Amino acid sequence: MLRPLRQRSDLYREKPLATAWTIEGVKEALAAKKISARELLADFYRRIEARNPELNAYLALTPERARRQAERIDALVAAGGPLPPLAGVPMAIKDVISTRGTKTTCGSKILENYIPPYDATAVERLEAAGAVLLGKTNCDEFAMGSSNENSAYGPVKNPLAPDRVPGGSSGGSAAVVAAGLAVASLGTDTGGSIRQPGSFCGIPAMMGSYGRVSRYGLIAFASSLDRIGPLASKVRDVASVLEVIAGRDPLDSTSTTAPVPDYGAELGKPLKRPRLGVPKEYFAEGMDANVRKKIEAGIALFRKLGCELVDIRMPHTDFAIATYYIIATAEASSNLARYDGVRYGLRVPDDSLLAMYRKTRGAGFGPEVKRRIVLGTYVLSAGYYDAYYLKGQKVRTLIAEDFRDAFSKADAILTPTSPVPPFQLGERTSDPLQMYLADIYTVTGSLAGVPGISVPCGKIDGQLPVGLQIFGPPFGEARILQLAHAFEQAGGAEV
């Protein structure tokens, strides 16, 4: 019998390239002149060329911009001076984050040809810190989705299981890191869109507190919830990227003036017997049995690390999805009113201005975006505002109080990131409500504004990754990074 032809992905499994680059590794290799920033860049573009057609994780590459930055870094190395914190580090940016002179589509047809005239603050800070930006990553349209299947440019495949989704909405940003096509990336998180794809692709992924990272240049979905944050293959790299992008920005009035700690230095400190809350409500029905097993093993590992585990109650957890889908869609319907075909993006011409608006929006937005605009407009409309939007805002208060109470009893909270492992492509697309319900463990922290990180917590049957989520109190990023790092170092990814 003939052996079947090997697929390209098998070739990669057989002969892994040097995918184990970390930020520190890049800096050391550059400083020791083992590789130049330009050579490293070329190596990453070779890998992307080979693997991206299958994964569909990058929507656009920025070779000119990357080459100029790599040359700057090589000049710094040649001059023998100190290297900036992300010197030469190949990174990817989710396509809802503005990049000057480079198309930023938000995964939408309505912005297919949109070229921002400015950089997001987070992007500017990455480049100022020496990062080399490789390109823009695929995502659900306007970051609305949990599987990356709502992108107008096709779904992303999970590099660990090509028949599965990478999670969403930052599916591309998670996939490129997991596949070794970027050392780190930026995603955005409104209801779980960094943490859940991080979990599905088996890498650490973090959203800082609301206000920790400037949203300037992040194309808005739901402004009271949207956050930019890092994904990387190691917790230490997540910490390094967060440290660079965090901090006050005069261009975002909601960015906080709270000082940015040296997150890297915090990582190495020994744990001082922290109290970790395990909320009963996150372990109720609806969780996949295999996920449960891994999360329980993860919690046991924390106990072994000397943490004290305490049972806590967060009684409004079960109301979080309903609350989230009122508030997020209401804010989206307002934010997305700007796409009218006048100043940028798609225009479908008509003799009447209002008909031009209607046709442009009807043709430019995909199904999930339209559904959310209709729902969001409805919950804000006269006669329904009190019953839905105001009610949602009140329950949001109760959910935030759950977190406040929990942090009076615990230093951090442990939960699963997702109730299910990465699911099959197409498995959940026909039923929006079922897709929304899978966000149950992540939307709570989004509504409360607290920081959260997903850290790899074993793989089901050695193949499908599970993520454990750690919530911290507002501006407690250093604490949850330290816990995630200790977990990772103790073999959390293999539990």
Next chain:
Amino acid sequence: MKISREDVLRVAELAYLDLSDTELETYRAQIDEILEYIGKLNELDTSKVEPMAQVLAEDQAADATLREDLLVPCDVAEDVLRHAPDPEPPYFRVPKVIER
């Protein structure tokens, strides 16, 4: 039924969103199911609860973070217009809205 075909039409009109007949019925049914689910919030008595519009702590209140009102160069008009759907610098051109 929580939401009718007429409701969806009215809302789509408010949002300036063209929907085909098929879209209209699909979204109506799906949104109906979502609103049904959202109805569970009525199990909670929120008569004494303050609504929450944003999460920022008190030291992040607007007056604590307002910046100086300074003029800074912002030389992007040309760039913005170059990528507009129908530019006529220094304007965006739109269909006629005022009848003579």
